Amino acid sequence: MKVYSFGAENAPAILLLPGTCCHWRGNFGRVIPLLSDRYRVLCVSYDGFDETEHTEFPTMPEETEKIEAYIQKHCGGHIRAGYGCSLGGSFVGLLAARGNIHIDYGILGSSDLDQASPLAAKLQTNLLLPLIYPVIRDGRFKSRLLQKRLTQRKSEMGGYLQAFMEMLGGARPYVTVQSCKNQFYSDLVTPLPDKINVPGTEIHIFYALKMGEKYRERYERHFANPVIHEQNLQHEELLACYPERWAQLVKDIMEGKR
Numbered sequence: 586m587k588v589y590s591f592g593a594e595n596a597p598a599i600l601l602l603p604g605t606c607c608h609w610r611g612n613f614g615r616v617i618p619l620l621s622d623r624y625r626v627l628c629v630s631y632d633g634f635d636e637t638e639h640t641e642f643p644t645m646p647e648e649t650e651k652i653e654a655y656i657q658k659h660c661g662g663h664i665r666a667g668y669g670c671s672l673g674g675s676f677v678g679l680l681a682a683r684g685n686i687h688i689d690y691g692i693l694g695s696s697d698l699d700q701a702s703p704l705a706a707k708l709q710t711n712l713l714l715p716l717i718y719p720v721i722r723d724g725r726f727k728s729r730l731l732q733k734r735l736t737q738r739k740s741e742m743g744g745y746l747q748a749f750m751e752m753l754g755g756a757r758p759y760v761t762v763q764s765c766k767n768q769f770y771s772d773l774v775t776p777l778p779d780k781i782n783v784p785g786t787e788i789h790i791f792y793a794l795k796m797g798e799k800y801r802e803r804y805e806r807h808f809a810n811p812v813i814h815e816q817n818l819q820h821e822e823l824l825a826c827y828p829e830r831w832a833q834l835v836k837d838i839m840e841g842k843r
């Protein structure tokens with residue numbers, strides 16, 4: 586695991602945590618300059634997903650321990666905020682709940698917080714991985730039919746799907762199928778506590794309403810007093826398509842204005 590740092594070292598720190606199988610720069614490249622003028626931006630590159638390392642993603646708890654160790658060593662165990670894109674929101678919840686570091690503002694971006702039994706998680710992983718892994722490795726579906734359908738959907742969705750695909754980070758042949766499998770599976774089977782309530786930590790949720798009503802129930806189950814920012818958008822559309830609006834909202838939260 587690596588952490589890329591931007592901005593002044595003595596500025597308040599915000600930790601950016603990528604989504605499932607995403608490259609850190611594809612995920613956050615457009616918003617890092619919008620935050621680093623005022624904050625120290627720490628962008629995590631997970632084990633198995635960084636081109637400068639020969640590693641594989643282990644499990645969510647093991648990767649969480651590495652993130653905690655970094656924050657303890659380089660930030661004195663305290664950061665102003667942590668933003669988790671999709672799967673990254675699970676890390677924000679785990680970091681807050683475990684209490685080994687302190688986060689003033691934990692922000693979850695459209696996270697689905699899916700959980701499943703080991704058997705169901707194994708079945709889901711084995712079903713989805715053969716479809717998704719070629720996109721991670723080669724930047725396109727192996728199936729011509731699926732690739733054609735993706736092209737059609739891009740034209741139908743007004744730029745959102747193209748921006749979402751760009752967040753993945755393009756073709757990355759160095760990412761192994763085992764890293765993807767470990768990340769999918771571990772995220773599903775790693776429990777997130779209910780009613781997380783940490784003194785001095787505010788949890789904010791970017792709730793993409795087009796994902797469906799069931800996600801509000803999950804947010805309110807796992808967090809005691811979440812501040813839910815409703816957005817009439819799709820999964821991580823704010824980050825993918827409106828980086829300036831995303832950055833301003835994140836800054837407002839960190840400054841106690843929202």
